[in-house]
Amino acid sequence: MNKSTITEKAQYLTFALGEEVFAIEVTQVREVLDYCQITRVPKAPDFMRGVINVRGSVVPVIDLRLKFGLQRSEPTVNTRIIVIEIMLEGDKTVLGAIADAVHEVMEIQPDQIEGTPSIGTRWKSDFIKGIGKHGNQFIIILDIDKIFTTDELLILESDQE
């Protein structure tokens, strides 16, 4: 098992995708919106669901389920769009990520975070900063910048063709 790179105490927003609980650093989260009508962008990759209007700005929306290879699901009352800020090629980019449900903001101590196991997970370890423990639940802390690097988008696009 690798050592986690996280050494400082930080706050995380936790959310659910299917059965699993994920977390992203709260400093990268702008706001959480209720699910709303998404304008589709024709002929874009499936996980890029479209764009929404966030107070006058046009914000792209990503379906994290599809991004992570899960089945697409119909929105429920719990479905939320998490508006996050990421660094894309050195520029700050705002985008919305669809999650099945958003739980809470919690503090996780560095000593409660383990490094990523290199085998035995369904998730590509590149995208994961560490795994936190909260009670008897494991929380996967995502490296959100890495998930949305443009290169990664290109790879997925070519996978689809």
Added chain:
Amino acid sequence: MDNHRQVYREEAYELLTELETGLLELEKNPHNLEIIGQVFRALHTIKGSGAMFGFDEIASFTHEVETVFDLVRDGKIEVSKDLINLSLRAKDQIKHMLDIADTEEPIDQETLNDIISSYRSYISDTPQKEAPRDLTDHVVASNQIEVTYRIRFRPKPYIFQNGTNPILLLDQLRELGECKIIAQPDAIPLIHAINPESCYVYWDIILTTKKTLDDIKDIFIFVEDCADIKIDMIDLENDLDEDESGYRLGEILVQRGDLTPSDVQHALNSQKRIGEILVEADLVNPAAVESALAEQEFIKTSRKKRRDGVVQSFVRVPSDRLDTLVNLVGELVSVQARLSRKASLKIDAELLSISEEVERLTAELRNNIMNIRMLPIGTTFNMFKRVVRDLSTELGKEAILLTEGGQTELDKTVIDQLNDPLIHIIRNCIDHGIEPPEIREKKGKSKQGIIRLCAEHSGASVLISISDDGAGINKEAVRQKAVEKGLIAQDTPISDEDMIKFIFAPGFSTSKSVSDVSGRGVGMDVVKRSIEALHGSVTVHSQPEKGTKITLKLPLTLAIIDGLLVKIGDENFVLPLAIVEECIELSQRQASAARIQNIIDFRGEIVPYINLRGLFFSSQESFQNNESAQPTLIVIVESKNGRIGLEVDHVIGQYQTVIKSLGKMYQTIPWISGATILGDGSIALIIDVNQLLKIAEYQ
């Protein structure tokens, strides 16, 4: 400090442009003192402020150039072609030094010294008038404001006795600035009483100058003892809030002490013109009135002149702040559209009137903001004069550039991106279009070729045309090249118009030799692409032996476009109105034929057809077969491959589209060039038709 340096640089770049324009003008009119003055001032300011902000190398280099122009100004050196060439080189050198000023790059001392020594040779040929001015005596002159002074110069009668000629003093005053001198003869006695060795005349002088009071006093320094000198400041340059007429006659006379206020009041009570009354009443003599009238007139005109000058004063604002402002206004427009929509649904007169008020203000605000971003294209045009001059010399041709419509305004972003395409086109004009002088003479044309650069408004677009009176495009050569490149077969019948379009093909050049200038075949192809990136278009007309005319059609601004709002499936889309030609309806029969063949018959012309719903959403939604009720709507658009028919579900109408970028995430989706927010808060995507065709072809 860095901030100041940045400001200096920006200013210096502007001054350099001014300098270049001046030099090129000077080449045409070598004796025009005004232009020489303009060149000198530009140099002087570059030097002065350069020294102030620590650009010492620039300052000392410019100093050398300035010294020579000082002599030119004094008529000691003639303006020659060599001097202009050298000075243009020097200008480039200064620009280069500015470019690299805050980088590590060392200055090329060799070039520098070369230019300096060339300049010094000018100086050594002429008698040195005075030691070159000190570097630190600088800037101020040009920054100072103009002040108008009233001077009363009243020599004592015995002034002639110490050898002073008052006329010479007056001449010196004239050199200080704009000056009006009125002689006051009222003290002259009758002829039998005149002592020819005495001075009886005195003078009222009104002087508008940038010099200080001390400079004026200096002129009178030797006559202080034998003359009464009164100098008043009467009109400060920046004091513009008073009305144009300036002071009234009575006020002036009172101020001068020629009259008391009660005299004026008394005179005003009668109905005649005040000047006449005063003279009649023998309160002042006619000359005093004349002098005061002159002062009134003088101040009036100089104020007016200044006010005209004030109109052209500028505030320097970083362009990203403007962009932010434009974005905010764009959002305001969207919010306002929502408000109007909501208000129109409610039956509330007050709300409606508020919303209309907001609508009016928003529209005004938007127009104003857009105007701020508009710049006259003239500055860019002037830059090309140099290009034409240098290139024609290099290629052994004679050509001049005539410009028209330099005041035409365009969005700054558009202007910035126009530079390179225009340079390409102008290079082509000189390289391919204009013939060498001897050939031109044989053809019966004047030796000097003319390149015309015109800009004009045409609706929401600006047309920029570049025409030359050269040989025109050699259609046979183009044809051969096209065949060679495999673009057409040897015997393909093709119209001249289509033939010319080949010059836009990548890697296309008919020039036999590759020169430094053109012939690499990257030119026109790049031009076309960059103009299209600006949502513009390029057309070419060419007549053999008459010349070629290239017209660029550009939108006024990139931030807002006129769009046609259409509905495809559940989503709204915007087609740029500039490319929309027509909307037509197809009957059922025509429509089903069109679906099978993928072409439609548009007034006898065969036009390719794309079903946008099928193209965009085919993976999720099959063709809906509800064709029965509705006629099929086709929007005919102009693309780079000619006309294309696009099937849409509904045409909603014209829509002022505030363009928003989709950001980095969607840069892999080029057929959507942006998005806009509609009145109800929903989003419409803007379609880039040319890109769309690429994926349509691919399928």
